[in-house]
Amino acid sequence: xxxxxxxxxxxxxxxxxxxxxxxxxxxxxxxxxxxxxxxxxxxxxxxxxxxxxxxxxxxxxxxxxxxxxxxxxxxxxxxxxxxxxxxxxxxxxxxxxxxxxxxxxxxxxxxxxxxxxxxxxxxxxxxxxxxxxxxxxxxxxxxxxxxxxxxxx
Amino acid sequence: xxxxxxxxxxxxxxxxxxxxxxxxxxxxxxxxxxxxxxxxxxxxxxxxxxxxxxxxxxxxxxxxxxxxxxxxxxxxxxxxxxxxxxxxxxxxxxxxxxxxxxxxxxxxxxxxxxxxxxxxxxxxxxxxxxxxxxxxxxxxxxxxxxxxxxxxxxxxxxxxxxxxxxxxxxxxxxxxxxxxxxxxxxxxxxxxxxxxxxxxxxxxxxxxxxxxxxxxxxxxxxxxxxxxxxxxxxxxxxxxxxxxxxxxxxxxxxxxxxxxxxxxxxxxxxxxxxxxxxxxxxxxxxxxxxxxxxxxxxxxxxxxxxxxxxxxxxxxxxxxxxxxxxxxxxxxxxxxxxxxxxxxxxxxxxxxxxxxxxxxxxxxxxxxxxxxxxxxxxxxxxxxxxxxxx
Numbered sequence: 001x002x003x004x005x006x007x008x009x010x011x012x013x014x015x016x017x018x019x020x021x022x023x024x025x026x027x028x029x030x031x032x033x034x035x036x037x038x039x040x041x042x043x044x045x046x047x048x049x050x051x052x053x054x055x056x057x058x059x060x061x062x063x064x065x066x067x068x069x070x071x072x073x074x075x076x077x078x079x080x081x082x083x084x085x086x087x088x089x090x091x092x093x094x095x096x097x098x099x100x101x102x103x104x105x106x107x108x109x110x111x112x113x114x115x116x117x118x119x120x121x122x123x124x125x126x127x128x129x130x131x132x133x134x135x136x137x138x139x140x141x142x143x144x145x146x147x148x149x150x151x152x153x
Numbered sequence: 154x155x156x157x158x159x160x161x162x163x164x165x166x167x168x169x170x171x172x173x174x175x176x177x178x179x180x181x182x183x184x185x186x187x188x189x190x191x192x193x194x195x196x197x198x199x200x201x202x203x204x205x206x207x208x209x210x211x212x213x214x215x216x217x218x219x220x221x222x223x224x225x226x227x228x229x230x231x232x233x234x235x236x237x238x239x240x241x242x243x244x245x246x247x248x249x250x251x252x253x254x255x256x257x258x259x260x261x262x263x264x265x266x267x268x269x270x271x272x273x274x275x276x277x278x279x280x281x282x283x284x285x286x287x288x289x290x291x292x293x294x295x296x297x298x299x300x301x302x303x304x305x306x307x308x309x310x311x312x313x314x315x316x317x318x319x320x321x322x323x324x325x326x327x328x329x330x331x332x333x334x335x336x337x338x339x340x341x342x343x344x345x346x347x348x349x350x351x352x353x354x355x356x357x358x359x360x361x362x363x364x365x366x367x368x369x370x371x372x373x374x375x376x377x378x379x380x381x382x383x384x385x386x387x388x389x390x391x392x393x394x395x396x397x398x399x400x401x402x403x404x405x406x407x408x409x410x411x412x413x414x415x416x417x418x419x420x421x422x423x424x425x426x427x428x429x430x431x432x433x434x435x436x437x438x439x440x441x442x443x444x445x446x447x448x449x450x451x452x453x454x455x456x457x458x459x460x461x462x463x464x465x466x467x468x469x470x471x472x473x474x475x476x477x478x479x480x481x482x483x484x485x486x487x488x489x490x491x492x493x494x495x496x497x498x499x500x501x502x503x504x505x506x507x508x509x510x511x512x513x514x515x516x517x518x519x520x521x522x523x524x525x526x527x528x529x530x531x532x533x534x535x536x537x538x539x540x541x542x543x
Contacts, residue, residue, distance in 0.1 A: 014211055022280040050398070052281050058393050078303065078401065080295035081349040088286070091268025093347065102287045102348070104296050104397065113397040115287050115296070128303050144284050 025053040028067070034142035038134070040110050042066040048111035071108035072134040073153060079103040081123045101126055105150060120151035158248045159374035159381035160535065162191035163366040163493035168330035168481035171265040172361035176210070180261055181222040183363040187257060188224075191367045191377055195224035198367075199253040203232040204240035204260035204485040208272040223259060236260070236433065237364060237489025238521025238531045244368050245384055254370045260486035261363035269359050272484075276524065278395065288396070290435070291356060293525045295348035297401040298438040302350065304402040305453035307441060309350050313341035314459045315437035316354045316479055322466055323476025325506040330481040331358045341437075354479075355437040362483030364490045379538075382496045385516075386420070386534035388413025396526050404439075407446035407520070407530040415448075418534035420516075424449050427534075428514040429498045430464075430472045431491035433522045434479060440472065443520065447532075467510045474498065474506045488521020492533060495519045499537040513537070 022030070025041065029052050032039050040049040041064040043057035049068055050057070057064055082100040084093040101118040103126075118132060132150040140146040164186035166172075172179060180203075188194060201223050207215045216232040223230075233240045237260025244256040273290040277283040301307060320336050323329035333340065333354075344354040367377075374381040390413070392406035393399050411423075420426050430447070434440040441455030449470065450458040458464070464472035473479075475494040478487050495517035497503040508514050515537040523529040 012211055018279070020279045026280045052278075054395070054398075058398070078296045078300035080292055080299055080351075082292060083346045084291075084348065086270055086274065086286075086289045087268075088271070089268075091271040093270070093291075102292050102296070104300065104401075112395070115282060115293075115397060116285065117287055128299070144281070 023055065025055055029053050030144055031142045033136070033144070033146035034140045036072065036134070036136045036140060038070050038072055038107060039067055040070050042068050049109060050112045051107060051110045051114060068109065070110040074105050074107035074132060076118070076126070076128055076130045076132060077104040077106050077113055078128060079118065079126055081126070099123055103132070103150070105132060116147070117149045118151065119149040125152070156249055156251065157371040158245050158384045159369055159371065160384070160492065160496050161367050161369050161374050161378045161381055162187055163364070163496050164190050165328045165364045165490060165493060166362055167328050168360050168362040168483060170330065170359065170361065172263060176261065176263055176266065177219060177222040179263070179361070179363045180219045180259060183259055183261070183365045184223050184257065187365040187367055193377060198224065198228070198255050198257045200229040200244070200247055200256045201225035202240045202244045202247070202256060202258045204235060204237035204489065205232060205262065206234050206272065206485055208275055209262045209267045209484060211267060224257070229253065235485070235523050236521040236531070237486050238433070238492060238519065238533065239488070239523070241366065241368070241489060241492055241533070242387060242389065242531060245387065248368060248370050254373045256368045257365060258368060258489060259363060259365035260483070260489040262484045262486065263361040264359035264484070265361050273525065288525070290525060291351055292348045293396055294356070294436040294438070295351045297526045298350050298436065301402040301438055301442055305456070307438070307456040309342060310338055311441065311456035311459055312350065312355055312437045313338045315434070315440045316341045318459070318465055319473045319477045319479045320354070322474050322506055323480035326475050326480065327504065328481065329476045330360050332476070332480065351436060357435045357478050357482035358480070360481045360483045362481060362486055364483070364486040364493050366489060366493055366496070380500045381538055382499050383536045384533060385536045386414040386416070386418030387532065388417065389529070389531040391529045394528065396528070399526070401526055402442070403452060404442050404446040404527055404530070407443060407527065407532070408448070410530045410532045411447045414532040414534050418536070420534060423447060423518070424470060427470060427516050427518050428511055429474065429495060429508055429517040430470065430520070431475060431494045431517070432473055432477055432520045433488050433491055434473070434477050435482065437479060439527060440477070444472070447518070466506065466508060471508050474503065474508055488519070488531065491519040491521060492535070495535050499535060
C-alpha cells in the first residue's frame with residue numbers, strides 16, 4: 001500500500017479469490033475464440049443478436065438459445081483515448097505507457113456492442129464509424145485473451 | 154389515503170479529501186448534527202436506514218459497526234448498498250407502511266480509505282468486462298460522453314460549462330470540497346485529460362463525507378417543525394446491467410423515473426413548475442443528458458439548454474446551486490445530499506448559495522443514481538409547506 005501514517009491508520013488487504021462459473025453461454029463464446037469465431041445468441045421474439053451471448057433478452061424476457069456466428073469485423077460506435085489507466089492494485093489512476101484507445105464496437109451481424117481496445121492506429125486517426133476487425137492471438141487456446149485487440153480495416 | 158411524509162431536518166459535514174477521523178466518528182457527528190438541527194433526541198427516532206457499501210468499507214455487513222455511532226443501538230435498523238437517495242426511499246416506504254413514524258437516513262463513505270475507482274470495476278461482468286480491464290467508471294463515462302456528443306453535436310465547451318457553473322456555485326457552499334474561484338471554460342479545458350473527452354474537472358472529486366436527513370409522518374413532522382418539506386412524488390427505474398446493451402447517449406431510465414415522480418406529484422411542465430433541481434452528476438456530460446431525460450429540454454438539446462443560462466443559480470431553473478457531485482461526491486451519500494440541499498433551498502436555509510432570484514422556492518427535484526453510466530436512477534419531488542394540500 002501507499003505510505004500510511006503510523007497508529008492513525010491500519011491497512012487491511014482483503015484478497016479473496018472467487019471462482020465464478022461463467023455459465024454455458026460464455027463458455028461456448030470463449031471456446032469459439034480458439035477457431036477465431038465470435039458467436040452470439042438471437043432472441044426468438046425481437047431477433048436481436050447479443051454478444052457476448054446472454055441467456056435472457058431483458059426487453060422480451062425470453063430465454064435465448066439460437067446461436068449465430070457474427071462477423072469479426074465491425075464499426076466503432078464510440079471511443080475514448082485513455083491518458084490514464086486504473087491502478088489495479090491500489091486503486092486510483094496512473095500514467096499508461098502510451099495512450100490506450102478503448103472503443104465501443106458494433107460487430108456486423110450483432111445488435112449489441114462490446115468494449116475492446118484498438119491498436120495499429122493513431123490517436124489522430126481514430127473516429128466514430130471507423131471500420132475495424134479483430135486481431136487474434138497467433139496460437140489461440142480458447143481463452144478470452146485470444147481476442148487481442150481490434151485494428152482498422 | 155396514503156400517509157404524508159415530510160423531511161424535517163438534514164445535516165452535512167464539510168466534505169474533505171481526507172477526513173482526519175474514523176468513519177464511525179463521521180457517522181456519530183452527522184447524526185448528532187441531525188438531532189441538533191431537528192431539536193430532538195435519539196429516543197425520538199424509530200428506525201435508522203443507512204447507505205453504505207461493503208466494498209467501500211472493506212468490511213462485510215458494513216452497517217453492523219455503525220449501529221452504535223448512528224444511534225441505532227437496540228433499535229430497528231437496515232441499510233441499502235446503494236446511493237443514499239435509495240435509503241431515503243426505503244425510509245419513506247417504512248413510514249408510509251405505518252410501521253414507523255420517525256426515521257433517520259444517513260449515507261457515508263471515505264474515498265481516502267478504499268482503493269479509488271476499483272469498487273466500481275467490481276460491479277462489472279466477471280466473465281468479460283472485468284477480465285478484459287478496459288471498462289472502469291471513467292472510461293465508461295468517456296464512451297458515453299463521446300457517444301452523446303457525436304449523436305447530438307454537443308461540444309467540449311458545453312460540457313465545460315457544467316463544471317464552471319457547478320464549481321462556481323460550490324464556492325458559496327460551506328460544505329463543498331472542490332471550490333475554484335474565477336473558474337472559466339479555459340480552466341476546465343486545460344485540466345488534466347483523463348479519458349478523452351473527460352478531464353479532471355469534468356469528473357467528480359474523490360471525497361470523504363456523510364449526510365443525514367430525518368423523515369417523519371405528518372403528525373410527527375408538524376410537532377417537530379413549522380417548515381416541513383413534503384415528499385410529493387418519487388420514481389425509480391433500472392436500465393440494463395450491460396452498458397453495451399444501452400443507448401448511452403440517452404438516459405431513458407431516468408426519463409421513466411422522472412415520469413413516475415411527475416405523475417405522482419402532479420407535475421405537468423417541469424421547467425415551469427419546479428423551482429430548483431439537485432442532480433447527481435458524476436461527470437459533467439451527465440448533467441446535460443439528465444436535463445433532457447427530466448424533460449427540461451428536448452432530446453439532444455442539453456447543450457443548447459445550458460447555453461441559455463437557464464440552470465445558473467440566478468437562472469429560470471437553477472440546477473445544482475450546491476455545486477452538485479462535481480464539487481463533492483462521497484459515494485453512497487451523494488443522492489442524499491441532493492435531497493438535503495433541495496430541502497435547504499425550500500426552507501430558505503441554504504445560506505450563501507440560497508437561490509434569491511425567485512419569489513419563493515417551493516418545489517424541488519432531487520436525483521440519485523447508481524452504477525456505470527447511471528444504470529439506475531431515482532427522482533424525488535419535494536414541496537414546501539405553503540402549497541401542501543393533497
